[in-house]
Amino acid sequence: MSALLQDWLIALAIALASGLLVFVLMRPLIGWLQRRAVLDIPNDRSSHTDATPRGGGVAVTAGILFGCIVWSVFDFSDFFVLVLLGMAALALVSWLDDRHGGLPVGLRFGVQMLAVGAVLALLPDFATITQGAVPLWLERVVLFLAWLWFTNLFNFMDGINGITGVEMVTVGAGSVLVAAWQHPDLANAPGLVVAMAALGFLPWNWGKAKVFLGDVGSVPVGYLLGLLLLLLALSGAWAAALILPMYYWVDATYTLLRRGLRGEKVWQAHRSHFYQQGARKFGSHAAVALRIAALNLLLVGLALASLQSWQAAIAATLAAVAATAAVCRHFAESA
16 A cells, blocks of 8 residues: 555545544534523524524534644644644634633634744745745735635525535635645645544535534634645645635625725624525525535535636636626625
8 A cells, every 4th residue: 555545535634533533422412502502592683493503513522623723643744733723723712702701802803813823924935826026014914804704605695494504515625626736746634634523524514404503613614625626725725615616706896895985884793695595595505505515516626627727717717707696696685
């Protein structure tokens, strides 16, 4: 057995163990959340009708941290340890907000900025997307804002059953495929761990959900996936980094910009995302999640196609924009 195959088998085994851990932890966690009344109570902005335990992300984040920590034994770096510490800090703050509510926005946002900024500060000067076309400090500011935005939009988009699990599977696995295409001599576990953790969570969050992810799951997962996409962009796969999560960032960005231009309070909960319109239009969360899964599979293929050349990167990005716009229009109630 070659060393590379052995590394991939180890990565897969760790990911499978992470997914199994999430699945096994979920039932007792749901019971504990119910007893502690950590519930998401429906309101006029909700996409569900029953009070449902919120905090399934405790198991999801624990499973991901477990897998990544075990993988770090085989592929240790100070950089990755700092990432995991940032993820754990975000999970703690987000859990306190899920559990008690009303945690100051400044505190939550401050921890996010610290977690993102500390990791970016460790990047060497040669790690750059623009290769000197713009000043390094300006690129770092843009990356800081982009990563911070992705962390939060991942939370914004967690509004119907199954949607975040689907996104975790496809973006996590897609990041592994793109990285493996670029560096076929290296095994990569974190994206696989995220994907398998999502598969451990999805049975509990599909159809009539038994539990919601909560901020304790969506915020740290968005943070970690944001890093994986950032690393793809720094390796030269900037188009793939844009394409893989395109549905999420297009829906979130367009919706919030539209609400802001209308003078609405963009930080308040609402039901105007395209995926929320689709859930009302089709009368099913699963119908929307499956359509997004189909789109995401196409986006993974386009992300891989974008690696061929800069012309292919531009063509694949334009095709991804067109496909994503078509799905958003398909979801729109006015379409």
